[in-house]
Amino acid sequence: MSWAALIGLALGTAAMTVVLSAFAGLEDLIVGQFEDANATLKVEPIIGPTLNLSEKDSIFLRGLITDIDETTVMHIFEKRVLLTNGDNQYISYLLGVPEEYSKLHNLSEHLITMTDPSMNYGEFTITMGAGVAYHLGLSSTNPPPIVTVYLPKINTKTNALNLSKAVDGQDAFTTAIHSVQADYDQKYALAPQGWFKKFTGMKAPSFLEIHTSNETTVRKTLEQYFEGNAIITNRLEQESTLFKVMRSERIVVICILSFIVLLASFGVVSALLIIALEKKSDVRTLWSMGATDKDLKSIFFKNGILIVSTGWLSGILLGMAIISLQKWIGIVPLGSGYVQEYYPVSLKWQHLALTTVIVLGIGSCLSAWATRRVIK
Known part of the structure; x- marks a missing residue:
């Protein structure tokens, strides 16, 4: 067995396992950051700006809540508005939300300041x-x-003579300020759905939020x-932009690591050629004893598969060991100013399966090709 080929495959497999787990860990970290900001x-x-639901759609959604445990559907209304406080102005999105919104988004855990809950500030709050x-x-x-x-x-009746009627204004008491996630905090203000719908005149929701513990089924x-x-x-x-960037980066990294595994697998070809030269007399002996080309190819192919399998298994074990050390002890720091001290990792069976398919697939193909070159 060629140690160089085995070590090369093991390191390539370990690298792919560790890098994919790092991507998974980073993805889990980002999803965790958006867990309370975004719905399931x-x-x-x-x-169009609104989701027009028919009676049939409403019946379906009610059935969804009934049939699938721990599932909640919320109708969310959204408008872009100008908020002012004295001389300060800011354009944001105002969401008209039902009462359960705060609970489902765990806003109570992210409060910076809030008014006395025993006080009643009327209908118009924000x-x-x-x-x-x-x-x-x-x-x-x-x-x-x-x-x-x-x-x-602004509508078809709006003109230069009645611009004052083109803008509606409503004063509201600010009862709480929360810090959930940076993008969310910069973008949204929340209003009770009752006065929001009266103020905006909206009848159809902008979108639906579904919170559930059975995401795949729902x-x-x-x-x-x-x-x-x-x-x-x-x-x-x-978070479409972030999602696309992460997916693109993962595909590029998988391609690069697959190329590294391909290069490492050429060590198997070299190993089989060297074995064929070293065992030339033994091959002739087997021929003279009646062994066919098929039998000899099978011997060399199995030798190649043995090298590939051993390298794959060693790499998987090495990669899992590195991942465990990073997860429980911490080897690579994430840097200052981040939400956690060490780079996140997450070992998933899908990534182990992908690594296995790539390494064993490339190794098996090159072993078969090398076998045909050795035995002619």
Whole structure:
């Protein structure tokens, strides 16, 4: 057995295992960051600003809640508005949300400041992310500051003579400021659905949020029902740019590592050629004893597979050992200013299966090719 070929394959396999686990760990970390900001699943319209649901759709959604345990469907209304507080102005998205929104997004765990919950500030209240509050110059809600919400209402009757009627305004008490996730905090303010719908005149929701512990089942059910008439995304897919970048990076890295494994596998070819030269007299002896070319090819092919399999297994074990050390002890730091000290890793069976297919596939093909070259 060629030690050089074996070590090369082992290192290539270990590298692929570790790098894929690092990508998985980073993905899990990012998903964790968006866990409270994004819903498990989001259903958006393909065309237009609102998701127009029929009575049949409503019956289906109620059935979804009933049939699948721990599933909640929320209708979310969204409008882009101008918020003002004194001389401070900021354009953000105002969400009209039901009462259970705060609980499902765990906003109570991310509060920076809030008003006395025993006080009643009436119907017109608003909560906002820390980023929105910063731009409005707000840092405390005791006493609750009054923010004015301006909504453009331009239609066919709007002209230069009645521009004052093209904007509606509503004062609201700011009752809480939360810090969930940077992008979320910079983008959204939340309002109770009751006054939001009256203020905006919206009747159809902008999108649906679905919170469930059975993501795979619920998503499959939704996709079968809507049949491409709605966009359905999970937490990571809702961050489309980030999702595409991570997927592209993973594909590129897999291609590079596969090429490294391919180069390492050529060591198997060299090993088989060397063995053939060293065992030339033994090969002739086997020929003289009646061995066929097929028998001899089988011997060399099995030798090549033995090298590949040993290198693969050694690499998998080495990779798992490195991953365990990184996960439980910490070898590679992530750097200062990040949410955790060491680079995240996550070992998943899908990545082990992918590594196995690539390494054994390339190794087997080259072993077969080398065998044909050795025995002619």
